[in-house]
Amino acid sequence: MAITGIKGMNDILPAEIAVWQYLEASARRVFGCYGFNEIRVPVVEKTELFKRSIGETTDIVEKEMYTFADRNDHSLTLRPEGTAPVMRSLIQHKLFNRDPLTKLYYMGPMFRYERPQKGRYRQFHQIGAEVVGADDPRIDAQVLVMLCQYFAEVGITDVSLQLNSLGCKECRPAYREALISYLASRTDALCEDCQRRFQTNPLRVIDCKAVGCNSATADAPAMIDHLCGHCDNHFHAVRRTLDDLEVDYEINPRMVRGLDYYTKTTFEMVTNNLGAQNAVAAGGRYDGLIQELGGPALPGIGFAMGVERLALLKGEDSQLVEKPALFIAALGEGAQRVAFILMTRLQRRGVRVEMDYAGRSLKAQIKRADKLGAAHTLIIGETELAAGAGVLRDMTSGDQEPLALSAAEDLLVQRLVCSRIALDGALTTRL
RNA sequence: GUGAGUGUAGCUCAGUUGGCAGAGCCCCGGAUUGUGGUUCCGGUUGUCGUGGGUUCGAGCCCCAUCACUCACCCCA
Numbered sequence: 001m002a003i004t005g006i007k008g009m010n011d012i013l014p015a016e017i018a019v020w021q022y023l024e025a026s027a028r029r030v031f032g033c034y035g036f037n038e039i040r041v042p043v044v045e046k047t048e049l050f051k052r053s054i055g056e057t058t059d060i061v062e063k064e065m066y067t068f069a070d071r072n073d074h075s076l077t078l079r080p081e082g083t084a085p086v087m088r089s090l091i092q093h094k095l096f097n098r099d100p101l102t103k104l105y106y107m108g109p110m111f112r113y114e115r116p117q118k119g120r121y122r123q124f125h126q127i128g129a130e131v132v133g134a135d136d137p138r139i140d141a142q143v144l145v146m147l148c149q150y151f152a153e154v155g156i157t158d159v160s161l162q163l164n165s166l167g168c169k170e171c172r173p174a175y176r177e178a179l180i181s182y183l184a185s186r187t188d189a190l191c192e193d194c195q196r197r198f199q200t201n202p203l204r205v206i207d208c209k210a211v212g213c214n215s216a217t218a219d220a221p222a223m224i225d226h227l228c229g230h231c232d233n234h235f236h237a238v239r240r241t242l243d244d245l246e247v248d249y250e251i252n253p254r255m256v257r258g259l260d261y262y263t264k265t266t267f268e269m270v271t272n273n274l275g276a277q278n279a280v281a282a283g284g285r286y287d288g289l290i291q292e293l294g295g296p297a298l299p300g301i302g303f304a305m306g307v308e309r310l311a312l313l314k315g316e317d318s319q320l321v322e323k324p325a326l327f328i329a330a331l332g333e334g335a336q337r338v339a340f341i342l343m344t345r346l347q348r349r350g351v352r353v354e355m356d357y358a359g360r361s362l363k364a365q366i367k368r369a370d371k372l373g374a375a376h377t378l379i380i381g382e383t384e385l386a387a388g389a390g391v392l393r394d395m396t397s398g399d400q401e402p403l404a405l406s407a408a409e410d411l412l413v414q415r416l417v418c419s420r421i422a423l424d425g426a427l428t429t430r431l
Numbered sequence: 432g433u434g435a436g437u438g439u440a441g442c443u444c445a446g447u448u449g450g451c452a453g454a455g456c457c458c459c460g461g462a463u464u465g466u467g468g469u470u471c472c473g474g475u476u477g478u479c480g481u482g483g484g485u486u487c488g489a490g491c492c493c494c495a496u497c498a499c500u501c502a503c504c505c506c507a
Binding site: 004008058059060063064065081084110112114115116117118119120124125127163193257258259268269275276277278280281282283303304305306307308309310328331336361362363364365366367368369370373379381382383391393395398400427 | 432433459460461465466468469475498499500501502503504506507
């Protein structure tokens with residue numbers, strides 16, 4: 001019996017890696033423009049970190065974490081999300097002392113023990129960004145603009161940005177009480193889950209998708225109508241800035257977050273094209289988190305995107321697959337020897353080159369060149385070898401021209417590097 | 432944790448009332464000397480998820496088990 005992988009933890013095979021690399025490279029490029037720098041933190045942290053940040057009573061902490069004891073009986077957890085580890089690192093290394101405004105991004109695997117389904121896996125990947133040190137509403141807007149630009153640049157268009165405010169520790173408790181008393185008057189209409197949780201986590205009830213709950217809470221009080229003066233001003237300033245920047249968004253007063261640390265501005269990028277899952281990216285402000293984790297009272301805001309979900313939306317794009325610039329088709333032992341040396345020299349100089357090693361017919365070799373998507377094929381047979389000139393075939397047009405073997409290396413480097421720049425140009429304009 | 436569905440070639444899937452294990456794609460070779468994409472011809476590929484049971488005979492019927500998928504839930 002062969003050993004298989006673990007449920008919900010997937011291999012990303014060469015055929016699908018092009019999209020992943022594209023999504024990651026695009027994030028680096030776009031986030032870089034906004035002044036973000038990458039940070040890499042471990043995949044494992046002390047369990048306490050997630051309990052303190054995400055919240056003891058959240059589903060993630062209660063039943064979804066991969067928690068285990070190491071050989072010294074310390075409780076460790078595979079990170080279920082990225083913000084808490086990044087904040088831990090920021091506090092530990094006092095990054096806020098080097099720069100009052102810290103902008104970080106990260107990408108990597110996260111782990112949650114859930115039943116896998118479409119767009120939801122036990123090991124999944126996030127690309128996230130965090131800004132620490134500013135509570136200016138323009139920062140909220142900037143983060144949202146950056147998020148929207150990312151989606152535009154990677155060509156994922158069928159999404160919408162949902163915006164809400166969850167208030168702060170000044171105004172949320174009062175709202176919570178108002179919501180509980182509203183819900184208490186109509187518990188009969190709520191689904192089983194909501195009847196249980198309306199006391200512990202009433203905000204979750206207005207986010208419930210059960211039809212009963214949905215209609216029962218239709219005119220429930222909304223957080224955005226109960227914001228304190230400060231939060232209300234902040235929310236309006238964020239909206240005004242987004243309007244100035246012509247960013248499309250919808251206010252969704254029922255949107256709630258699954259992690260306890262969120263305050264004020266919260267948002268989700270949602271889609272209808274992911275089956276039961278509709279969030280591709282989500283985030284918000286977390287003004288109390290850093291202090292809660294033992295750091296200074298610094299405000300923060302950030303988001304995370306699900307890479308598997310982005311990849312599902314993006315789909316397979318053959319244009320993203322790396323193709324050889326050249327295939328060398330050699331016939332006969334002497335030609336194969338020359339071809340292998342030439343191929344290696346070109347590879348050393350940065351050209352993607354392929355050849356055949358099985359001594360196949362010219363027809364079979366050209367067929368393979370076509371299949372690999374090579375832009376050109378250099379044919380070297382006995383006659384070419386004797387004449388000292390190969391035949392360079394343009395695989396798109398079918399045009400062929402002689403190419404002196406003595407000068408082939410330099411000519412091909414020059415030519416194929418040029419075509420590579422043209423290809424990059426095409427990719428850039430396509431965005 | 433709950434529910435439903437599906438397991439047959441590398442991939443997508445047929446398989447009749449229980450009677451020799453199939454197709455398409457992929458891969459390999461060929462269609463007058465050494466030229467790809469279209470077409471035509473030929474070929475390779477199997478623990479029918481696994482273990483039991485019924486039967487002269489099981490891919491098909493029965494029991495168990497495992498895996499996967501989707502949904503609930505939750506969320507990126």
